[in-house]
Structures are given as structure tokens and as C-alpha cells.
Amino acid sequence: MKETQALSKVTIHFAGDSGDGIQLAGSQFANTTALAGNDLSTFPDFPAEIRAPIGTVSGVSGFQINFGSEKIHTPGGRPDVLVAMNAAAYRKNFSSLKTAGVVIVDPAGFDKKNLRLAGYDENQNPLNDKPTDYQFYEIEVTRLNREAMKEVDIAPRERDRSRNMFVLGFIYFLYNRDLDVTLNFLEEKFKNKAGVLEANRKALLAGYNYGDTIEAITRYRIEKAKLPAGTYRNITGNQALSIGLIAAAKKSGLDLFYGSYPITPASDILHELAARKNYGVKTFQAEDEIAAISSAIGASFGGAIGTTGTSGPGMALKTEALGLAMMLEIPLVVVNVQRGGPSTGLPTKTEQSDLLQAVYGRNGETPIPVIAASSSSDCFWAAYEAVKMAVEHMTPVILLSDGYLANSSEPWRFPKSSDLKAIKAPFQKPNTDYLPYKRDEREVRNWAIPGMEGLEHRLGGLEKEDLTGNVSYDPENHELMVKTRARKVALIANDYPASELEQGSANADVLVLGWGNTFGAIKVAVAEALNQGLSVAQLHLRYINPLPNDLEELLGSFKTILIPELNDGQLVRIIRDRYLVKARVLDKIQGKPFLAEEIVEAIKKIDQHGA
Amino acid sequence: MELDTNLTARDFNSDQEVKWCPGCGDYSILKQMQSVLPEIGIARKDLVFISGIGCSSRFPYYMNTYGMHSIHGRAPAIATGLKATNPDLSLWVITGDGDGLSIGGNHLMHLLRRNVDLNVLLFNNEIYGLTKGQYSPTSESGKRTKSSPLGSVDHPFNPLALALGADATFVARSIDRDPKHLREILAKSHQHKGTSFVEVYQNCNVFNDGTFLNFSDKKLKDQNILHLEEGKALIYANGSKGIRLNGLKPEIVDLDASVSESELWIHDSSDATKAYLLSRFFDNEFPRPFGIFYQEARAVYEDLMLDQIEESQNRFGEGDLDELLEGQRSWIVD
Numbered sequence: 001m002k003e004t005q006a007l008s009k010v011t012i013h014f015a016g017d018s019g020d021g022i023q024l025a026g027s028q029f030a031n032t033t034a035l036a037g038n039d040l041s042t043f044p045d046f047p048a049e050i051r052a053p054i055g056t057v058s059g060v061s062g063f064q065i066n067f068g069s070e071k072i073h074t075p076g077g078r079p080d081v082l083v084a085m086n087a088a089a090y091r092k093n094f095s096s097l098k099t100a101g102v103v104i105v106d107p108a109g110f111d112k113k114n115l116r117l118a119g120y121d122e123n124q125n126p127l128n129d130k131p132t133d134y135q136f137y138e139i140e141v142t143r144l145n146r147e148a149m150k151e152v153d154i155a156p157r158e159r160d161r162s163r164n165m166f167v168l169g170f171i172y173f174l175y176n177r178d179l180d181v182t183l184n185f186l187e188e189k190f191k192n193k194a195g196v197l198e199a200n201r202k203a204l205l206a207g208y209n210y211g212d213t214i215e216a217i218t219r220y221r222i223e224k225a226k227l228p229a230g231t232y233r234n235i236t237g238n239q240a241l242s243i244g245l246i247a248a249a250k251k252s253g254l255d256l257f258y259g260s261y262p263i264t265p266a267s268d269i270l271h272e273l274a275a276r277k278n279y280g281v282k283t284f285q286a287e288d289e290i291a292a293i294s295s296a297i298g299a300s301f302g303g304a305i306g307t308t309g310t311s312g313p314g315m316a317l318k319t320e321a322l323g324l325a326m327m328l329e330i331p332l333v334v335v336n337v338q339r340g341g342p343s344t345g346l347p348t349k350t351e352q353s354d355l356l357q358a359v360y361g362r363n364g365e366t367p368i369p370v371i372a373a374s375s376s377s378d379c380f381w382a383a384y385e386a387v388k389m390a391v392e393h394m395t396p397v398i399l400l401s402d403g404y405l406a407n408s409s410e411p412w413r414f415p416k417s418s419d420l421k422a423i424k425a426p427f428q429k430p431n432t433d434y435l436p437y438k439r440d441e442r443e444v445r446n447w448a449i450p451g452m453e454g455l456e457h458r459l460g461g462l463e464k465e466d467l468t469g470n471v472s473y474d475p476e477n478h479e480l481m482v483k484t485r486a487r488k489v490a491l492i493a494n495d496y497p498a499s500e501l502e503q504g505s506a507n508a509d510v511l512v513l514g515w516g517n518t519f520g521a522i523k524v525a526v527a528e529a530l531n532q533g534l535s536v537a538q539l540h541l542r543y544i545n546p547l548p549n550d551l552e553e554l555l556g557s558f559k560t561i562l563i564p565e566l567n568d569g570q571l572v573r574i575i576r577d578r579y580l581v582k583a584r585v586l587d588k589i590q591g592k593p594f595l596a597e598e599i600v601e602a603i604k605k606i607d608q609h610g611a
Numbered sequence: 612m613e614l615d616t617n618l619t620a621r622d623f624n625s626d627q628e629v630k631w632c633p634g635c636g637d638y639s640i641l642k643q644m645q646s647v648l649p650e651i652g653i654a655r656k657d658l659v660f661i662s663g664i665g666c667s668s669r670f671p672y673y674m675n676t677y678g679m680h681s682i683h684g685r686a687p688a689i690a691t692g693l694k695a696t697n698p699d700l701s702l703w704v705i706t707g708d709g710d711g712l713s714i715g716g717n718h719l720m721h722l723l724r725r726n727v728d729l730n731v732l733l734f735n736n737e738i739y740g741l742t743k744g745q746y747s748p749t750s751e752s753g754k755r756t757k758s759s760p761l762g763s764v765d766h767p768f769n770p771l772a773l774a775l776g777a778d779a780t781f782v783a784r785s786i787d788r789d790p791k792h793l794r795e796i797l798a799k800s801h802q803h804k805g806t807s808f809v810e811v812y813q814n815c816n817v818f819n820d821g822t823f824l825n826f827s828d829k830k831l832k833d834q835n836i837l838h839l840e841e842g843k844a845l846i847y848a849n850g851s852k853g854i855r856l857n858g859l860k861p862e863i864v865d866l867d868a869s870v871s872e873s874e875l876w877i878h879d880s881s882d883a884t885k886a887y888l889l890s891r892f893f894d895n896e897f898p899r900p901f902g903i904f905y906q907e908a909r910a911v912y913e914d915l916m917l918d919q920i921e922e923s924q925n926r927f928g929e930g931d932l933d934e935l936l937e938g939q940r941s942w943i944v945d
Contacts, residue, residue, distance in 0.1 A: 246932070299693065302696035450677040
């Protein structure tokens, strides 16, 4: 009989070479854990190179998962468990492991060559000098897995490729997990490769059975999380965003057109949508970023909901076309899955540094609504809302996600289609008098599309005469049109729900104001600070442009506003500029999300030193 | 596409004053378009003109149809998205040598290889007109302009060779000063299913006057123009000269008693190799061909796209939104 210990929350960090199948093992563990009823949050972190130099620290691929019987908001801070497939993975991650944490290593990954590649002295194997206050499992994964492969018909050079499944099997044993999810997944994935399927199955079972066989091992039990009742699924940000676009198109009765050029970390949206052709989705892999947005503009001109997705460098290329879409006043959704910048920057790392670009980055007076998703599953709601806003207000909308939200997953209590809000496009009726730039009380013009009889008209990027849309160089008209377009975007804020504090009260001293992926870390941090008796509250922004009408009053009630951002201070500038309030930034520019403890520290500092 | 047989050229005049320079070749092209459309007979509601930036790109404003004057070079991409959304439109992309071959060159070549069913009219005046006279990607090398005071060192594009290289399925050339020929080519380009690429030589009488004089001047043009007619021999100069193929090498021959017409190159617009040879009749001793160089029936992009959607719906059924929301592995929390 093994001893079983109950835990409320665990953070595991899987790490190995970028060819070791770490992402696959991690996402399998996440899917299994979700189905086991735990709440969870994941953080895949991998190099930009497909096969970074083998055995080196820069080639290490990581997958962190935080799961438990309580509500989980972040992928966890310092992990409780580190799985290190080689010396480089160990070297990169050991220092961030919790004191007295569990380390699972394969000694074969610590031979002289691996030690040298990882930057260790080859005679100074860290496994020979283990810190005694940590719990080490040295498992001869490579040797044991080769044993298991003896009965399988695969090439010798292929036999080590299933080591990830061996380790996963062992972890499944430790955490009392069912193997079915992964066995089913393997059967589907390798249905045409009998040898590979058998190798992976064998490895998974061998790892599990190894755990069952060895002596003196503690297993862990994590009860189901007490989540609100309902039906759940596990979902990543890019999946949620794709589904959100489809759902909004369906509810609006418009065709969905997605024009895109492959770019990390947005490409998965293109993949997701391209696989949904039976939903009538039209995907267009364009020749470049400019063609991607231009094709979407053409689709919207034709009466579809044109959408495009990219990341920072691609966003820069789309800038001119964004101006055109704003000028035409047609619906368009532009998704920016942000990554580390500037220039090519850090393609696989997360950052929030395209906020000012989204709000301001165009020639001329070019107001465009900007909304931001705050969690992986929230990408669905943000995408849905972006389409609704674009269609109902006849405007391009920029939707900000980022690499962390895009690839992370969490359980999602998904809605029923009947619960989704209606979306109504302001179509002009055929054969009626049509002035293309006549507006309603929200300054929104009507939409007439080619094929509609009696509404033939010309649009363009040149300044337009009020009402008719004809080219006009009239000075007063230009000023009128600039102000009108600005007012049109400003009026969108009338649709917003009232701003509500996530936690804490309006009487608190400190407000932690966030946007985008910082939501989870701030949530945990503010809860912790409140626990410690600090006077703090949390507010999270979905709408960056236009800002909510009630925000000024809400901000005014706090002595200090702290804005954690994964950039060098961008929202903080907008808030100071707009409201002339004392706001300070907590910046982090390391390509990684915030740890809750970093935000707690910042709150404490304010509390000690006063506002 | 709906037909409307009661239209006249005047129905296609928009309410906007045409603002090209007096004497510009664009006027003729606009007029031929407005004259040929009633013959084609497509209802105005199903006609769309999309342009980029430049003198030629003002064209949509003057057509009483749907239209978009977009941004520099991007009309092909915009038109692709529009056609994918509504394949039932007659779509015309209006571009120029700067718009289509310089800033928008990438989009143009990808449009051609995809073979979206639309018509591209490239007004080639071998100059940047709207920005007041810089050399363009089709200007001859050595050309002196404001931006090349010592003569341009650029080698010019051969637009039709470029189109053929991008596997265009309809490649033709016409000229502003030959209205009948231009109308005929416009009608043929409309009839072609796929991307029709038509280069129209267009005189910019302000910044590049007379650059196509060899092909428009009454005294000169007969010696310099070779009219391509399907199934007919390549003959020019009032029937005094012809083109003969010696293997893959074209030769100019005098048509006298020693050479009979049956020895000449017979125009066959389905022959890609010959089309390419014709496209190289360009700034050399050969006459400049006008007409349809090449034409090929190939599946069009938007049909292939829609076929995939239909096939996918036949196979998996029309997508159900609730199934999509639920995904493949959901669980219930009580």
C-alpha cells in the first residue's frame, strides 16, 4: 500500500529539450486533470526555434500547470514539482522550484555530454551533490523505456521518442490520474502508425507501472474543485478566440471571413478556423500581412464579417489598411496576439507592449475601439464582443490577446448558443434613398453591399463629404468628419456595462488596475493582500478605447492606483493622460507573465510608504 | 449576376466631375468601359470597381456602380476578399504601373496565380503622374525625370512577361488610342472566367507625352503594331511583313513571292510557350503585339474555396454552434 496525501493545489513544471515532447505531455496532463474535475491554468513556454540547439539551456521547452481543488487563476508561481529530462532543463528551472520541492530527473540526461552542453563542469554532476532538503526521484527513464520498447516494432532511433509518455505515466500514477484521455488521444493521433502507437502506449503504461512498483512513494489526491455548476471544457486562448469569431458570425447571420498570414503566436487561430469549413468559415492564407487585412476589408465591403489576426510585427504592417477601414466605416475585427517586441522581438514569449500601438499607432486622427481579453476562456467573450461592436457600430475593432493567453488553457463553463446576445447589422434596404454617410443617433452609418439594387455607391480613403461620401477637400467638412468619427467611437462606451471592482471596496487606499492577461495574477495578489489586511481593491479593464464613462469617478476614489503591465508602462500613460490621476506602474518586461507574489510585494511597498 | 439589357453608356456616368488632366488617355478608357458595359449587360448592382492609388485609381469614382478607391497597391487583395464573399459579382480592378507593379506587385502576382475570377486593367503610362513625374517600374532605363535627373538606372518590368510568369490565365494588351480594339479586349476579358490581365498603354500627356507614339501615331503605328488574331498568321506593316518561327526563334520576314503565308507563325492563344515568346517582342526589332497573348481555362479560386466548404458540410453536416462550443471532451460539475 502506498501512502496517499491530500493536497488542495499543486504546481508542476515539465521541462526538457525542445524535441522531448514536453508540450504534448503537458497538455495531456492538463486535459486529464481538467476531466478529473480540478480547476487549472497552464503556461507553455518554449523557444522560437523548432529545434533549438539540443541539450542547451536555450533549447529548453517548459510547460507549467497549476491545478487544484480550489479556484485557480494563474499557472502558479514557484513550482512544487520539477520534471527535468536533462541537465539543461534542471539548470534552467531548479532555482525557481519551491524549497523542499519534488524533482524528477532522468540520470541519462546528466551524462558528460549533457552536463557540458548545459554549461556544467562535466565532472560536477549536480545529481552527485543534491540539496538534501529536496525530494529527488532519479528515475532511469531512458533505460527503463528502452526495456519497454524491446517488444515493439520500431526503429532503434525512434525508441527514445516515447520517453515523454513514460514520464507522463509516472506523473499520472503520482497524482492518481486516469490514463484513458491520453490512451484515446494516442489512438486517434497514431491511428495510421501502429508501431508508434504501440510504443507510446507501452511507454505510458510502463511509467505508470513503474510508480506502482517502486517502494516508499507517496501518491497525492486532489479533490474536485468546487466550481460553479455547469458543463465545462478545457480551452486555450486561441481556440476560444476562434470559436468566438464563429459564434458571433453565426449569431449575426453574416459569413465569417478570416484573412491571415502565418505568424507566431497567432497562427493557431488560422488553423482552428481552417478546420471549421463545415461552419461556412472562409479562411484565406494571404501572401502577406497587408493582403490579409485588405482581403478582410474586401470581405466586409461584400457583406461578410471580415476578420484578420496577427502579432505585433504584422500589426505594424496592417496599419495603413486599418486607417482605410476606419475611413470606410465598415466592420472589421483585427486580432493582435501580442508577443515580445520591438521588431521581431521574442516571438514565442508574451508581452503587453502593443497597447499604445493599438490605441494610437496610425496616421491622422484614426480612432479605433480596442478591447482586451483577460484569460484564455475570456478570449471567446472578447472575440464575440469585438464582432458585435464592429458590426453594430460599423467600425474596425482591435482585439488584444497575447502569447500567454493564446497557448494557456483553463476549464471553461461554456455558454449555450441561445444565451449569446443578438448581433444586428445596420443594413440599408435595397431600392431606398441612400446617403452612404448619413448617420443615426449613435453616428453609425448604414451598410449597403454590392448586389443590393439601387444602393450603388463609391467609398474610398480620401476625405469624404458629410452624408454623401463624395470626395471633399472642404476645410470645415474635414474638421466636421474628424470630430464625427471621434464622437462615433466615443459613443460606443454607452453600450458598456457598469464598471465593477473585482475585489475590495471603493473605500480602499490602493486600486490595482489591470488589463489583459494580468487578470489572474492580480486576482490572486489582491486576495492575498486583503488576507493580510491591506486596504486594496482590484479593477480590470476590458475596454481600453473608448474607456468606460464611469471610470473617472471610480478611479477618483483611490489614493493610489497601481497598474501592473508586461511592458514599460503603457496603460499607465493613457490613464494619467486621460484622468490626470496619480497612477504608478509595476512593469515586467521578461517575456513572462506576472507572478502573484510580485504584485503582492508592490502593493505592500505602497502600503508601507503611503501613496 | 443579374442581367440588365436596358442600360446605356450614360447610365454608367456617376454624378462626379471627371478630374483627370485634359487630354489624358484615361478619358478614353473610361469611355470605352462605359460603352462596352451595356453590351455586356450586367446590372449595375452587380458591378464593382476596386482601385488603389494613382491617377488611374480615381476611375471607380466616375462609374455609377459599386466601387472602392482603396490604398496604394492593395486593390487585388481587397478584390480577392470581396470575390470570396460574393462570387456573383462582375469585378474590375483598376490599377497603374506604379500601383500594380511597384507598391502592389506582390498582390498582383498572387492574384494571378490564384486565378480569382475578376478583371485587372493595368493602365501603363510608364510614369508616376499623380506625384508629378517620377520614373515608374515600367519607365525605360535612362529615362530622365525629376527623381532621375541623370537618367534612371532601373531596368523596367515587362508587365505581360511578368503576368505569364505568374501563370495568369488571360493576358492581353490594348491601348487608349484604339477604342474599338480596347472595347473588344474589355469584352473578352469579361468573358474569361479567371483573372484577366489587360495592360492598357495610356498616354500621360503631362509628364510622359508621346511615350507610345510608335503605337498611336497614324504614320508610325502600322510599322510597329502586330495585331494578334486567333488562328491567323502574324502579319503587320500593311501586310508587307510577317513573323516566322525557326524552332523557338522568331524571325521577321518580308512577305513577297519567296515567302508564303502558310510558313508564318499562326497565333494560338492556348500555347503558353508562344505567348511567352510574344511577350518578349519588347523594345527590340520586333513589332509590339496587341490583343490576347494567352488564355487558359483553369479552376478559379473562389469556386475551389466554396467547393471545400460544400464538401466539408456534406461530410460533417452543417456546423452546429452548440457542438462547437462544447468541443469533444466536456464534463459536468454538479
